[in-house]
Amino acid sequence: MAAPTEEKYSILLPTYNERENLPLIVWLLVKSFEESGYNFEIIVIDDGSPDGTLEVGRQLEKMYGKDKIVLRPRAKKLGLGTAYIHGIKHATGDFIIIMDADLSHHPKFIPEFIKKQKEHDYDVVSGTRYALGGGVYGWDLKRKVISRGANFLTQILLRPGASDLTGSFRLYKKDVLHHLIDSCVSKGYVFQMEMIIRARQNRYSIGEVPITFVDRVYGESKLGGQEIIGFAKGLLFLFATT
Template sequence: MKLSVVIPAYNEQESIPETLRTLYATLKKYDIPHEIWVTNDNSKDQTLNVLYELSREIPTLVFETNKGPNGFGYAVRYGLERFSGDCVAVFMADMSDDPEDLVKYYKTMLSENVDAVYGSRWVKGGKVIDYPPLKKFINRIANFIIKNMMGIKYNDTTNAFKLYKRETIEGIKPFLSPHFNLTVELPLKAIVRGYTYAVVPNSWTNRKYGESKLKIKEMGSRYFFILMYCWIEKHFSRGDYMKK
C-alpha cells in the first residue's frame, strides 16, 4: 500500500530540510512505498528554492506551489486533491510530528484494516515536548467540548497529524474548511459517516524555527462552525452521507 504524506509549507525554509530528510530516511528504513507531497503555500521566503534543492537528494519528493487562495486548510486540501497513494497522512513541515509515529500509523492501518488512524498525545504512551501552557489549556478545553458534543471517546481531534485511506478522503468530500479548522473537519466527518478508525499514542514537539501559523483568536468561531456542521450532519442528515 503506497503512502502519501501531504505537508503544507508556508515560509518554512529553516524547518523543512530536516523534516523532509528525516521523514524520507525513516520511510526508506522501513521500506514503505511512498511519496512526500509538499504544498508550497505561496511562501515569501526561500522555501521553494529549498524544495528544488532537496528534490535532488530525495527521489520521492513531489511539490507544487498553491497560487491561491492560500491558508493552512487550502494548502492541505491542495495536496489531498492531488496525492497518488492508497492512503494519505497530513504531516507538519516544522518537525513537530515524529516520522516513527507515522510508521506506527501505517502499520496499524495495515494490521487492523481500518479506514483511518488517529494519534493522541493525551493517552498512555503519548507525549508533548515544550508545549506552550496557554496553548495546551485551550487545546484540552476545545477537545473536551468536541468529545462531549459529538459523543465520541477520542480526545485529540484538533491535531492535524492523521492517516486516511484514499476511499475515506473521497468519502468525506467536499471539504469546507479553508483554515486550521480543516483539522477538525476531516476526522469528525469520517467518524460521523461511519468510517472505522484506530487510535494510537503519538508525540508532539514544539518547532525549533519560526513561529506557529495558528492564530487562536482568529480560529474560535471557525472551529465552532465546523463542529456545528458535523453535529448537524450526525443528527439530521438521515444517513445520506454514510459510508457505503
C-alpha cells in the same frame, strides 16, 4: 533496510514559511521510509511562502529525485483544507499521510500508524496526544489549557469516539480521504475536527496511535486569536449540523 512492499504512501506536507524546517522533516521522512521499506512520495504544497521555502524544496527535489519529492506549489495562502485537496490530486499512493512540516510531528511514529492500519484494516489512523503514551512538549500552560479545553468541549458536544480531534497527524486510505474531503465544509483548524466527525458519520473505522507533539523549533506559530474564534464558530456549526 527492509524489503520493499507493494503499497505506496503519499505524505502531504502543506508549507508556509518553513525553509528552516523543510530539509530536516524531509530527511527524517526519507530515513524512516527507507528503514521500514515502504514505498513513498513526499508532496510539498507551498502556499507562496515569501521566505524561500519553495527554493529549498527545489534543492531537495534535486537531492532525492522527482519521484520522491513532488513539488505542487500554489500562488498564495489558501488554507489547510484546500491544500489537502490540491495535494491529493497529485498523490499516487494507496494511502495518504497528512502531517505538519514544522517538526511538531516526528516521522518515527509513521511505521506505528502503518502497522496499526494493517492489523485492523482501519480506514483512518489518527495520532493522539491525549491517550496513554501521548503528550505535548514545549507548550506553555495557556496553550495546553486552550488545547485541552477545545478537545474536551468537542468531546461533550459532538461525541466523536476519538480522543484527539484537533490533531493533524493522520493516515487515510486514499478513497476514504477523497470522500471525507468532499463532504467537509470547514477550513483551517476546524477542518481536522470535521474530518473525524464525518468519518464517524460515514461509519469509517478509526484507529489511534499515541504520539508526542513537539512545539515548533523554527518560525512562528500560526495559531492566534482569530484561529481560536474560528475554531469556536466551527465547533458550533458542527454541533448544529451533525
